[in-house]
Amino acid sequence: MQDITLQVVAALSATAFCAGFIDAIAGGGGLITIPAMTLFGIDPITAVATNKLQASFGSGSATLAFARKGFLKWRDLRSIVALSACGSLLGALALTWMPVNGLSAVLPVLLVVVAIYFALSPRLSDEASRARMSPQLFRLTAVPLIGAYDGFFGPGTGSFFMLAFVSLLGFGVVQATAHTKAANFASNVAGLLALGLSGHILWPLGFAMGAAQFAGAALGARAAVLGGARLVRPLLVTVCLAMAARLVADRLPDLRNLFTKPAQTGALSVDEGRPSRL
Numbered sequence: 001m002q003d004i005t006l007q008v009v010a011a012l013s014a015t016a017f018c019a020g021f022i023d024a025i026a027g028g029g030g031l032i033t034i035p036a037m038t039l040f041g042i043d044p045i046t047a048v049a050t051n052k053l054q055a056s057f058g059s060g061s062a063t064l065a066f067a068r069k070g071f072l073k074w075r076d077l078r079s080i081v082a083l084s085a086c087g088s089l090l091g092a093l094a095l096t097w098m099p100v101n102g103l104s105a106v107l108p109v110l111l112v113v114v115a116i117y118f119a120l121s122p123r124l125s126d127e128a129s130r131a132r133m134s135p136q137l138f139r140l141t142a143v144p145l146i147g148a149y150d151g152f153f154g155p156g157t158g159s160f161f162m163l164a165f166v167s168l169l170g171f172g173v174v175q176a177t178a179h180t181k182a183a184n185f186a187s188n189v190a191g192l193l194a195l196g197l198s199g200h201i202l203w204p205l206g207f208a209m210g211a212a213q214f215a216g217a218a219l220g221a222r223a224a225v226l227g228g229a230r231l232v233r234p235l236l237v238t239v240c241l242a243m244a245a246r247l248v249a250d251r252l253p254d255l256r257n258l259f260t261k262p263a264q265t266g267a268l269s270v271d272e273g274r275p276s277r278l
Contacts (some may be wrong), residue, residue, distance in 0.1 A: 021218025027158020057210030087147025
């Protein structure tokens with residue numbers, strides 16, 4: 001376990017506050033906090049695990065803020081929370097035996113598509129529109145599937161929940177954001193439970209960042225309620241495109257290897273007297 005100084009805790013807590021504010025409105029807080037932790041020398045696995053802890057504070061704070069404003073009703077939310085958590089647990093278990101390389105290659109494309117939808121769709125407004133799926137079918141399909149994705153991989157979960165609530169249930173922007181935070185809080189806590197026994201979580205740092213993210217998310221939720229679609233739409237598009245760019249940048253070394261390996265393999269086959277593939 002890494003030694004973390006008070007200066008690093010303070011810097012990462014400030015980062016978590018900003019991430020909480022943005023995440024409460026448009027999702028993508030992990031895009032800020034995980035790279036920040038690795039920048040301070042925390043290994044990627046520990047950064048992802050610790051991020052689940054502090055992100056649970058942020059999504060929980062935003063959920064509480066939206067509930068106080070009357071956008072959430074527990075009676076309608078129970079099944080969404082339960083199924084999102086169950087999906088996340090299954091996704092976290094699947095992570096131990098399924099590869100994520102294929103998913104990480106496709107995800108940037110999906111995020112760009114989501115960004116285009118949010119940028120151009122006339123359905124994205126403060127007013128509710130016609131649902132394209134029954135609430136029962138939505139809870140049994142979209143919610144556990146996105147929850148499983150969060151437990152298995154994670155980036156863009158909030159954006160995918162937003163897309164589902166808006167396009168399938170016809171929610172207005174603020175209502176969709178509120179329900180997204182509740183579903184994401186459930187999947188975060190379930191993923192945290194799955195990772196809690198791994199030994200990779202930096203608990204003191206996670207709690208410090210979590211407290212900062214709690215405050216930032218509360219402020220972000222208030223901003224989302226006041227700003228509505230005028231604030232949420234451009235921020236959603238920006239976050240989706242930023243996440244896509246980040247994921248593509250992370251994949252660049254693999255792409256370089258993909259184009260350089262065949263040449264090396266062909267050269268070896270010639271030296272060994274076998275027909276070259278080139």
